[in-house]
Structure formats: structure tokens, C-alpha cells
Amino acid sequence: MTGKTGKVLVTYGTTNGSTAQIAEAIAEVLRKDGLTVEALPARSVTSVSPYDAVVVGGGLYAGRWHKDARRFVRRHHRGLAERPLWLFSSGPLDASAAERDIPPVPGVRKAMTELDANEHVTFGGCLEEVRRDGWPG
Numbered sequence: 001m002t003g004k005t006g007k008v009l010v011t012y013g014t015t016n017g018s019t020a021q022i023a024e025a026i027a028e029v030l031r032k033d034g035l036t037v038e039a040l041p042a043r044s045v046t047s048v049s050p051y052d053a054v055v056v057g058g059g060l061y062a063g064r065w066h067k068d069a070r071r072f073v074r075r076h077h078r079g080l081a082e083r084p085l086w087l088f089s090s091g092p093l094d095a096s097a098a099e100r101d102i103p104p105v106p107g108v109r110k111a112m113t114e115l116d117a118n119e120h121v122t123f124g125g126c127l128e129e130v131r132r133d134g135w136p137g
């Protein structure tokens with residue numbers, strides 16, 4: 001991406017909302033950096049063509065990314081391979097994600113390799129449903 005004029009998509013697969021909340025936080029940091037950012041649920045994105053770079057995140061369920069995130073990378077494989085890409089996961093319910101780097105689950109690692117993604121980060125998860133106002137429960 002040249003300069004800081006790019007348009008970035010931060011998209012996510014979530015069941016209980018914590019991954020959406022992380023996506024919004026990432027989007028906010030990038031906006032403060034001067035980028036134009038849209039944060040959208042993965043299932044609502046029809047094309048990555050409008051974007052110069054993409055961030056994809058998914059909640060972890062039984063060792064796999066949320067199905068919306070998996071479907072997103074399958075459906076937009078070519079477009080993602082052509083763009084700067086970052087991935088993240090939301091999962092561990094203990095402090096482990098804050099204490100050390102947790103590697104991607106095998107399916108996400110495969111996507112990283114195939115799409116030549118720049119980086120992956122695992123964030124701590126949350127079990128309770130996250131309300132739209134950002135407070136748990």
C-alpha cells in the first residue's frame with residue numbers, strides 16, 4: 001500500500017461478538033493512523049475489490065476458525081492473495097494469549113501460507129455474549 005490513503009477491510013467471523021469487538025478495536029487504531037477502514041462481518045462482504053488491504057479474524061471453536069472466516073478466505077482466495085493480508089484469532093479463555101504468542105491453529109496456518117499473509121495474532125477470547133454496547137452479558 002502506498003502512503004496512508006488506503007482503504008482497509010477488517011472482517012470477522014463471530015458467534016458471541018468478542019471477535020467483532022476486537023475487529024472494531026483494530027479498525028479504530030488503523031483509523032487513528034489515517035487509514036479509511038470498514039469493519040464488517042465476513043458473511044456480509046461480497047467482494048474485496050474495493051480494499052487495498054484486508055484483516056481477517058475468527059473466533060476459535062474446537063480448534064478451528066469460525067466458519068464465516070473460513071468461508072471468507074475460501075470465497076475470496078484470489079483477491080486476498082493479491083492484497084496485503086493480516087489474520088487474527090480470538091480464543092483462549094485463560095491469560096495465555098496475553099502472556100505469550102499463541103500460534104495459529106492448523107487451518108489458519110495453512111491459509112497464512114497459501115495467501116502469503118503478513119502476520120497472525122491470537123487474542124484472548126470471551127465466553128459471555130458481548131452486547132452491542134460492548135459490555136459482557
Ligand SMILES: Cc1cc2nc3c(=O)[nH]c(=O)nc-3n(C[C@H](O)[C@H](O)[C@H](O)COP(=O)(O)O)c2cc1C
Nearest residue numbers: 014015016017018019059060062063091092125126
Ligand atoms: C464450544 C466452544 C468451543 C471453543 N473452542 C475453542 C478452541 O478450540 N480454542 C480456543 O482457543 N478457544 C475456544 N473457545 C473459546 C472461544 O474461542 C472464545 O469464547 C471466543 O472469544 C469466541 O469468539 P466470538 O465471541 O467472536 O464468537 C471455544 C468456545 C466454545 C463456546
